[in-house]
Amino acid sequence: MRKIIVLLLTFLLAGCIGNPPREAEIANYDLGSFSGVWTSPGFPIATVEVKAGAALNSPAQLYRLAYADNLRRRAYTESRWAALPAELMERALQRRIVFGQADFSGPGCRLQLMLDELEQRFDSPQTSKAVLEVRAVLLPQQGAALLAKRAFLIEQPAPSADARGGVVATRAALQALADALAHWLGEVARERPQVLAVCQDG
Numbered sequence: 001m002r003k004i005i006v007l008l009l010t011f012l013l014a015g016c017i018g019n020p021p022r023e024a025e026i027a028n029y030d031l032g033s034f035s036g037v038w039t040s041p042g043f044p045i046a047t048v049e050v051k052a053g054a055a056l057n058s059p060a061q062l063y064r065l066a067y068a069d070n071l072r073r074r075a076y077t078e079s080r081w082a083a084l085p086a087e088l089m090e091r092a093l094q095r096r097i098v099f100g101q102a103d104f105s106g107p108g109c110r111l112q113l114m115l116d117e118l119e120q121r122f123d124s125p126q127t128s129k130a131v132l133e134v135r136a137v138l139l140p141q142q143g144a145a146l147l148a149k150r151a152f153l154i155e156q157p158a159p160s161a162d163a164r165g166g167v168v169a170t171r172a173a174l175q176a177l178a179d180a181l182a183h184w185l186g187e188v189a190r191e192r193p194q195v196l197a198v199c200q201d202g
Helices: 002-018 085-098 163-191 193-201
Strands: 027-029 045-052 060-065 074-081 109-122 128-139 148-157
Touching: 027 163, 045 085, 060 163, 074 163, 085 109, 085 163, 109 163, 109 193, 128 163, 148 163, 163 193
Parallel strands: 027 074, 045 109, 060 109
Antiparallel strands: 060 074, 109 128, 128 148
Protein backbone atom coordinates (compact mmCIF):
# COMPACT_ATOMS: atom_id res chain seq x y z
CA MET A 1 0.00 0.00 0.00
CA ARG A 2 2.83 2.33 0.91
CA LYS A 3 4.50 1.67 -2.45
CA ILE A 4 1.27 2.56 -4.29
CA ILE A 5 0.98 5.85 -2.40
CA VAL A 6 4.59 6.72 -3.19
CA LEU A 7 4.02 5.97 -6.89
CA LEU A 8 0.88 8.13 -6.96
CA LEU A 9 2.71 11.04 -5.36
CA THR A 10 5.55 10.64 -7.86
CA PHE A 11 3.14 10.83 -10.82
CA LEU A 12 1.38 13.85 -9.35
CA LEU A 13 4.65 15.71 -8.81
CA ALA A 14 5.80 14.87 -12.34
CA GLY A 15 2.55 16.23 -13.72
CA CYS A 16 2.89 19.50 -11.82
CA ILE A 17 6.50 19.99 -12.90
CA GLY A 18 5.84 19.09 -16.52
CA ASN A 19 2.83 21.42 -16.90
CA PRO A 20 3.54 24.76 -15.23
CA PRO A 21 0.65 27.24 -15.08
CA ARG A 22 0.41 29.36 -18.24
CA GLU A 23 0.83 33.09 -17.98
CA ALA A 24 -1.93 35.29 -19.34
CA GLU A 25 -1.52 35.80 -23.07
CA ILE A 26 -0.62 39.37 -24.02
CA ALA A 27 -2.54 40.89 -26.93
CA ASN A 28 -0.35 42.80 -29.38
CA TYR A 29 -2.22 45.45 -31.36
CA ASP A 30 -1.30 47.39 -34.46
CA LEU A 31 -3.32 49.92 -36.49
CA GLY A 32 -4.25 47.72 -39.44
CA SER A 33 -4.80 49.20 -42.91
CA PHE A 34 -6.50 52.54 -43.48
CA SER A 35 -9.57 53.27 -45.55
CA GLY A 36 -10.07 56.44 -47.56
CA VAL A 37 -7.96 58.23 -50.15
CA TRP A 38 -5.28 60.85 -49.59
CA THR A 39 -6.41 64.25 -50.88
CA SER A 40 -3.38 65.88 -52.47
CA PRO A 41 -2.76 69.44 -51.23
CA GLY A 42 -1.35 70.37 -54.65
CA PHE A 43 2.27 69.41 -53.97
CA PRO A 44 4.01 66.09 -53.25
CA ILE A 45 5.03 64.75 -49.85
CA ALA A 46 8.31 62.85 -50.08
CA THR A 47 8.23 61.31 -46.61
CA VAL A 48 6.40 61.30 -43.28
CA GLU A 49 8.40 61.10 -40.05
CA VAL A 50 6.90 60.58 -36.60
CA LYS A 51 8.84 61.08 -33.38
CA ALA A 52 7.76 60.85 -29.75
CA GLY A 53 9.04 61.91 -26.35
CA ALA A 54 10.29 59.59 -23.63
CA ALA A 55 6.84 59.15 -22.07
CA LEU A 56 5.59 57.47 -25.26
CA ASN A 57 8.79 55.64 -26.13
CA SER A 58 7.51 52.17 -25.21
CA PRO A 59 4.89 49.75 -26.59
CA ALA A 60 2.75 50.14 -23.47
CA GLN A 61 -0.92 50.83 -24.20
CA LEU A 62 -1.71 53.75 -21.91
CA TYR A 63 -4.96 54.89 -20.32
CA ARG A 64 -6.12 57.42 -17.75
CA LEU A 65 -9.09 57.28 -15.35
CA ALA A 66 -9.96 60.97 -15.60
CA TYR A 67 -12.99 60.53 -13.37
CA ALA A 68 -10.94 59.01 -10.51
CA ASP A 69 -7.33 60.24 -10.72
CA ASN A 70 -6.66 62.61 -13.59
CA LEU A 71 -2.96 62.90 -12.76
CA ARG A 72 -2.13 59.20 -12.97
CA ARG A 73 -1.21 57.45 -16.19
CA ARG A 74 -1.70 53.68 -16.27
CA ALA A 75 -0.80 50.86 -18.66
CA TYR A 76 -2.80 47.77 -19.57
CA THR A 77 -1.09 44.62 -18.29
CA GLU A 78 -2.46 42.15 -20.86
CA SER A 79 -2.31 44.26 -24.03
CA ARG A 80 0.24 46.49 -25.71
CA TRP A 81 1.18 47.96 -29.07
CA ALA A 82 2.98 45.64 -31.48
CA ALA A 83 5.71 48.31 -31.86
CA LEU A 84 6.41 51.80 -30.57
CA PRO A 85 3.35 54.03 -31.18
CA ALA A 86 5.40 56.49 -33.25
CA GLU A 87 6.59 53.64 -35.51
CA LEU A 88 3.03 52.36 -36.03
CA MET A 89 1.79 55.88 -36.79
CA GLU A 90 4.64 56.58 -39.20
CA ARG A 91 4.03 53.34 -41.08
CA ALA A 92 0.29 53.99 -41.37
CA LEU A 93 0.67 57.62 -42.44
CA GLN A 94 3.38 56.75 -44.98
CA ARG A 95 0.99 54.29 -46.60
CA ARG A 96 -1.90 56.76 -46.55
CA ILE A 97 -0.03 59.95 -47.54
CA VAL A 98 3.14 59.08 -49.46
CA PHE A 99 2.07 55.87 -51.17
CA GLY A 100 -1.42 57.30 -51.70
CA GLN A 101 -0.01 59.76 -54.23
CA ALA A 102 -0.13 59.10 -57.95
CA ASP A 103 3.68 59.45 -58.10
CA PHE A 104 5.71 59.06 -54.91
CA SER A 105 9.13 58.65 -56.51
CA GLY A 106 9.87 62.29 -57.32
CA PRO A 107 10.60 65.45 -55.30
CA GLY A 108 8.51 66.69 -52.42
CA CYS A 109 8.56 68.07 -48.89
CA ARG A 110 8.97 66.26 -45.59
CA LEU A 111 6.11 66.11 -43.12
CA GLN A 112 7.49 65.71 -39.61
CA LEU A 113 5.20 64.96 -36.65
CA MET A 114 5.94 65.07 -32.94
CA LEU A 115 3.65 62.79 -30.95
CA ASP A 116 2.92 64.61 -27.69
CA GLU A 117 0.04 62.52 -26.35
CA LEU A 118 -1.61 59.19 -27.10
CA GLU A 119 -3.83 57.60 -24.50
CA GLN A 120 -7.26 56.15 -23.85
CA ARG A 121 -9.03 58.54 -21.50
CA PHE A 122 -11.94 57.31 -19.36
CA ASP A 123 -14.46 59.99 -18.42
CA SER A 124 -16.48 57.34 -16.57
CA PRO A 125 -16.12 53.57 -16.03
CA GLN A 126 -18.27 52.96 -19.12
CA THR A 127 -17.09 55.68 -21.53
CA SER A 128 -13.66 56.42 -22.95
CA LYS A 129 -12.00 58.07 -25.93
CA ALA A 130 -8.65 58.08 -27.70
CA VAL A 131 -6.75 61.35 -27.25
CA LEU A 132 -4.12 62.14 -29.86
CA GLU A 133 -1.99 65.30 -29.72
CA VAL A 134 0.48 66.01 -32.50
CA ARG A 135 2.65 68.92 -33.64
CA ALA A 136 3.25 68.94 -37.39
CA VAL A 137 5.93 70.81 -39.32
CA LEU A 138 6.46 70.98 -43.06
CA LEU A 139 10.10 70.95 -44.17
CA PRO A 140 11.85 70.96 -47.56
CA GLN A 141 13.24 67.66 -48.81
CA GLN A 142 16.74 68.90 -47.97
CA GLY A 143 17.58 71.14 -45.02
CA ALA A 144 15.67 72.24 -41.94
CA ALA A 145 14.00 75.50 -43.06
CA LEU A 146 10.55 75.62 -41.47
CA LEU A 147 7.86 76.08 -44.14
CA ALA A 148 4.71 75.69 -42.01
CA LYS A 149 3.58 74.29 -38.66
CA ARG A 150 0.38 73.44 -36.79
CA ALA A 151 -0.73 71.58 -33.67
CA PHE A 152 -3.57 69.05 -33.77
CA LEU A 153 -5.78 67.63 -31.01
CA ILE A 154 -7.90 64.68 -32.12
CA GLU A 155 -10.41 62.87 -29.89
CA GLN A 156 -12.39 59.82 -30.93
CA PRO A 157 -14.89 57.87 -28.78
CA ALA A 158 -14.07 54.23 -28.05
CA PRO A 159 -16.73 51.64 -28.92
CA SER A 160 -15.99 49.70 -25.72
CA ALA A 161 -14.41 50.47 -22.34
CA ASP A 162 -11.44 48.15 -22.75
CA ALA A 163 -8.08 47.89 -24.47
CA ARG A 164 -9.48 46.82 -27.83
CA GLY A 165 -11.91 49.72 -27.75
CA GLY A 166 -8.95 52.02 -27.22
CA VAL A 167 -7.18 50.56 -30.25
CA VAL A 168 -10.23 51.03 -32.47
CA ALA A 169 -10.58 54.64 -31.28
CA THR A 170 -6.86 55.30 -31.83
CA ARG A 171 -7.11 53.99 -35.38
CA ALA A 172 -10.07 56.30 -36.04
CA ALA A 173 -8.17 59.23 -34.50
CA LEU A 174 -5.20 58.61 -36.79
CA GLN A 175 -7.43 58.51 -39.85
CA ALA A 176 -9.00 61.78 -38.72
CA LEU A 177 -5.50 63.21 -38.30
CA ALA A 178 -4.61 62.24 -41.88
CA ASP A 179 -7.71 64.09 -43.13
CA ALA A 180 -6.86 67.13 -40.99
CA LEU A 181 -3.29 67.14 -42.33
CA ALA A 182 -4.57 67.10 -45.92
CA HIS A 183 -6.89 70.03 -45.19
CA TRP A 184 -4.12 72.03 -43.51
CA LEU A 185 -1.58 71.40 -46.27
CA GLY A 186 -4.19 72.41 -48.82
CA GLU A 187 -4.57 75.73 -46.98
CA VAL A 188 -0.79 76.17 -47.00
CA ALA A 189 -0.68 75.59 -50.76
CA ARG A 190 -3.44 78.14 -51.42
CA GLU A 191 -2.21 80.84 -49.07
CA ARG A 192 1.58 80.51 -49.51
CA PRO A 193 2.56 79.89 -53.14
CA GLN A 194 6.25 80.08 -52.24
CA VAL A 195 5.86 76.88 -50.18
CA LEU A 196 4.08 75.25 -53.10
CA ALA A 197 7.06 76.03 -55.34
CA VAL A 198 9.60 74.66 -52.85
CA CYS A 199 7.76 71.35 -52.45
CA GLN A 200 7.17 70.91 -56.18
CA ASP A 201 10.82 71.54 -57.01
CA GLY A 202 12.18 69.42 -54.15
